[in-house]
Amino acid sequence: MDNKPKNFSNIAPQLQTKGYTILPLDGKAPKIKEWSELPITPQQIAQWAAEKPNANVGLRCDQALMVDIDIEDLAEAQRMTELILDQFLGGLIRRRGDNAKLALLYRRADPDGAYKNQGQKRYCHASGGVVELFDNSGAQMGIYSNGLPGGDYHWDGSSPLAVPFDELAPLSLQQWAALRELLTQQGYVDPSGSRTRQTAQTPRADGPTEPELSAGWNNEVFAVIGKRVRSGIDDAALEAEALTWRLPGYSEQETLAEVRDMIARWRAYLEENPDESYEDWREGWVFDASSNKFWSLENMSSINHQAWHTVNGHRRSTFTDEDGETQTIPYCKRWLTDPDAVRVSGTTIAPEQSLITKDDQLNLWRDYWARLHADKGTPEGSEAVKLFKELVDFLCDGRDEIIQMLLNWIGFGLFNPAIRVRWSILLISDLKGAGKSMLCSTIARLYGLENASILPGLGGLLSNFNGSILEGKAFVAVNETVDKGDGSKFGAVEALKSFISDDYISVEHKGQDRRQVDNYARFMFCSNHTDGLPFEKNERRFGVIVCQATQALDPDFYACFAEIFEDDQALADLAAWLKAHYSDPLPNTASPSDTALIQDELVEDWVAMINDHVDGNRMYPVALPAKDMREIADRLSGRKLSDNHRAKALKRGGWIRGKLKGKRCYWRGEQQPDYFDEDLKHEL
Secondary structure, eight states: OTTSOOOHHHHHHHHHHTTOOEEEEETTEESSTTTTTSOOOHHHHHHHHHHOTTOEEEEEOSSEEEEEEEOOOHHHHHHHHHHHHHHSTTOEEEEETTSSOEEEEEEESSTTSOSOSSSEEEEEETTSOEEEEEOSTTOEEEEEOOSOTTOOEEEESSOTTTSOGGGSOEEOHHHHHHHHHHHHHTTEEOOOOOTTTSOTTSOBTTBOOOOOOSSSHHHHHHHHHHHHHHHTOOHHHHHHHHHTTOOTTOOHHHHHHHHHHHHHHHHHHHHHSOOOOHHHHHTTEEEETTTTEEEETTTTEEEOHHHHHHHHTTOEEEEEOTTSOEEEEEHHHHHHTOTTSEEESEEEOOTTSOSBOTTSEEEOOOOOHHHHHGGGOOOTTOHHHHHHHHHHHHHTTTOHHHHHHHHHHHHHHHHOTTSOOOOEEEEEOSSTTSSHHHHHHHHHHHHOGGGEEEESSSHHHHSSOOHHHHTTOSEEEESOOOOOTTSSTTHHHHHHHHHHHOSEEEEOOTTSOOEEEEOOOEEEEEESSTTSSOOOTTOOSEEEEEOOOSSOOOHHHHHHHHHHTTSHHHHHHHHHHHHHHSOOOOOSSOOOTTHHHHHHHHSOHHHHHHHHHHHHHOOSOEEEEHHHHHHHHHHHHTSOOOHHHHHHHHHHTTOEEEEETTEEEEEESSSOOSSOOTTHHHHO
């Protein structure tokens, strides 16, 4: 399939079966009328495929979310992409040709939530970059397009052909709002207002509004003018430069009128919202010599030298030289020779320690939301606490001991950040929609979304480039643990053990060497399959909770839960309740809990067949030569098993590998027998 052209007739039916709402495109635009309201059925897809077989392929954003990073500057595009993916994990990456422009694809975590009322929202930077958010059926994105100026669309890594829509990384309403806030913090101004809604005399708090004209000329010019005004250029020079950007069909007078309006609103905005002083700006940056990068203390993210100069290029300070002349110098240039600018030898995670540690490390730890807001909570009579208790009670089947284990694990982790928690929670329910993901999302918000990673599966956690997922994170949740392993069914579990219990973990960011970092993360795994994360019966890194419910709670419960926990007061009430009642010290390892239920699921069919025959026809103990057991295992399983696979499978089924009479053997029972069962091989 990968060798076929990515046109509509070849791939649209596949994408439709994977849950995507697909449209035919002419270049980048839909080729059909009323495309935003039209029902899109398999029959409609088939009709389009027949009528428009070579059309490009678009995705209507009914439940899809797309972040379009339309930034020409490679360093800035890379910086913003890494920053967004660090905080909003798992987005599929669509690139355009070989340039810096790309897009990130997610889905709505709240299908009925009002992510935005209409259209797409543009965020423009003074340096010329634009980031657009697509979040409703009135918007669409090209996902496979050929013959476009600037290059064809292609996917970096996983693509929609490989990832079903419901397995895309979800973003909640809160995360989508946090993304908008992040863009504003990074200097990307929302220019969606117009003169009909907001005048030049009343600029927005986050920047002046953009003039209302058609096409994209104004967005680009508006951003460039902001950069020029900040640099101190005089109006006459700026107007002369702007005339060189005049579009066909516009007179000099029309162009100057628009440009002067932009200049006036930028100057009015900067007069009311002046750039911070050099000294204040300097306090927001730290240089890390180990990675040769700058860290922004505002959002605790790192960027390289080029991106740092790009982001801060408009900032300049004035001084009087030896001749009494007033001179200007860029903030960045001044910082490089400033002895008071902060430089560190590396980074670390050190809960409850200072920002710069005693050993000259930048401390990336950020206090947890629950710790900062628990004193504002009033848990007595709180509806939020009542609903949370009801959800936990349901997932734990009302078992007091299991409920206590889960709540203490949550509360202790939140309010004892410097003490490592060396075991994780594994929450299993084959009932979809039980509320496992809702529980994880609520816990993540208690830690603070900047301190948490919520993953759709194990892939990102076990990948080479896991730095953004693990480094500096206090809570890591995996919504579905379908273990594909690394040659054996236990492969993923072996890799996860060090994450859960070790003091240091190995992480790697793209373009950086792998390194060891401090590990204070608490891990929570969810699965719809009892054998989704298999481990040995004596393993104590997992506190297992198997929800036996066959029917979910009333839909109104989940809707009410989601609505109430949109309010920070609800989270504060829950934080106060957990702190008061469920922050007791934890044992070093998890209790057996529901571990036995997992072990029963892990016995492979061919091992169960051997055990059933032996249990019904023999008195223990029983022994077989290893050679005979190999033949039996291959015959019953219908394939040739590796020695390692066979040994582990038999071990989980209660067989022990050893030696008898100088021969390798497998035996079962309380003690090793002194003879081989010669008939068992023929019976099986």
